[in-house]
Amino acid sequence: MASHKIVLLSGDGIGPEITRVTKEILQVITEKHKLSVAFVEKPFGGKAIELSDTPLPEETLQACKNSDAILLAAIGDPKYDDFPREKRPETGLLKLRSELELFSNIRPVKIREALIDSSSLKKEIVNNVDLIVVRELTGGIYFGQPKGRIISEEGGERAFNTMTYSSDEIDRISKIAFELARERRQKVCSIDKANVLDVSQLWRERVNKISDQYKNIALSHQYVDNAAMQLIREPRQFDVILTSNLFGDIISDEAAMLTGSIGMLPSASLGLHNPGLFEPVHGSAPDIAGKDLANPIAMILSAAMMLRIALKETDAAKNIENAIDKALEKGFRTIDLKSDSSQKLCGCREMGQRIIAEI
Numbered sequence: 001m002a003s004h005k006i007v008l009l010s011g012d013g014i015g016p017e018i019t020r021v022t023k024e025i026l027q028v029i030t031e032k033h034k035l036s037v038a039f040v041e042k043p044f045g046g047k048a049i050e051l052s053d054t055p056l057p058e059e060t061l062q063a064c065k066n067s068d069a070i071l072l073a074a075i076g077d078p079k080y081d082d083f084p085r086e087k088r089p090e091t092g093l094l095k096l097r098s099e100l101e102l103f104s105n106i107r108p109v110k111i112r113e114a115l116i117d118s119s120s121l122k123k124e125i126v127n128n129v130d131l132i133v134v135r136e137l138t139g140g141i142y143f144g145q146p147k148g149r150i151i152s153e154e155g156g157e158r159a160f161n162t163m164t165y166s167s168d169e170i171d172r173i174s175k176i177a178f179e180l181a182r183e184r185r186q187k188v189c190s191i192d193k194a195n196v197l198d199v200s201q202l203w204r205e206r207v208n209k210i211s212d213q214y215k216n217i218a219l220s221h222q223y224v225d226n227a228a229m230q231l232i233r234e235p236r237q238f239d240v241i242l243t244s245n246l247f248g249d250i251i252s253d254e255a256a257m258l259t260g261s262i263g264m265l266p267s268a269s270l271g272l273h274n275p276g277l278f279e280p281v282h283g284s285a286p287d288i289a290g291k292d293l294a295n296p297i298a299m300i301l302s303a304a305m306m307l308r309i310a311l312k313e314t315d316a317a318k319n320i321e322n323a324i325d326k327a328l329e330k331g332f333r334t335i336d337l338k339s340d341s342s343q344k345l346c347g348c349r350e351m352g353q354r355i356i357a358e359i
């Protein structure tokens, strides 16, 4: 039995508590499915800044490169807001994504039946929503050069970033979206701002070009402002959403709310040559950290994605997802999900136990 090596990055804020719960669930599931898994925990984000003055220590990066998969909770804390950019937790995450060339970020948005009343939108609107955001993750305005701050000639300060994409970068992420659509409902909607931005114009041209190779997939384009509106107006129109780094960041938080809480959304960041990184879409929520209030489900669903995609353990992944549904059907809710008084409020730890009971 081959042993899978998983690097756990528990990070900051609610990170350690949701990691504890997720690890416990993984231990139960690996025992049940007779998998051999070794966990390696490494410092990352704010925690790593405290320990070694950098958010992504070399040792953590090497461990990630030598693993079968990386499972990350969340990073970030307001106490680093005034630190120089290279000493901020977010910079560590961007560096990890870019060092591992994880250019494709897959964010599935699926409404779980039991949570239909938790969404801030009407039931009729969110019912049966099942879409995937494919976000380009190692290019665009997050990484574009030049960027920085200068003293402008008029005396004040000026700051700037560059939104840039090469045709190769657009082509490879487009292919990921079309391939995914092939296994689903054969629809790709590409989101850009081609009415204003040159970079979006190239984006649109390349996506159209790639679509020639996928004759059975229906391609549409939306401007990002319209897409933000369409996601709330009629989310069921979307199957696979293909978009750039910044637009994908924004659109996926918005899409998360369809499911009732951002605490429900997992993600996978994948490349071609390195292990994948699996992480919840939400942040480190420092305001509720250490209070046993966090919803661990997004991280647990990320662990399920990891089992399915990186370890090819489909049954184990399904087992986790079903257990989550059952716990929710029995009415257990963390505070972010509670929508009426008949539901049973539980903390992070108890939610983990309720899910384990269903495995």
Ligand code: IPM
Pocket: 076, 090, 093, 094, 249, 281, 283
């Ligand atoms: C995300 C996060 C990150 C991003 C931050 C923490 C750097 O918001 O994964 O969506 O902007 O990509």
Ligand code: MN
Pocket: 249, 250, 253, 281
């Ligand atoms: Mn984000």
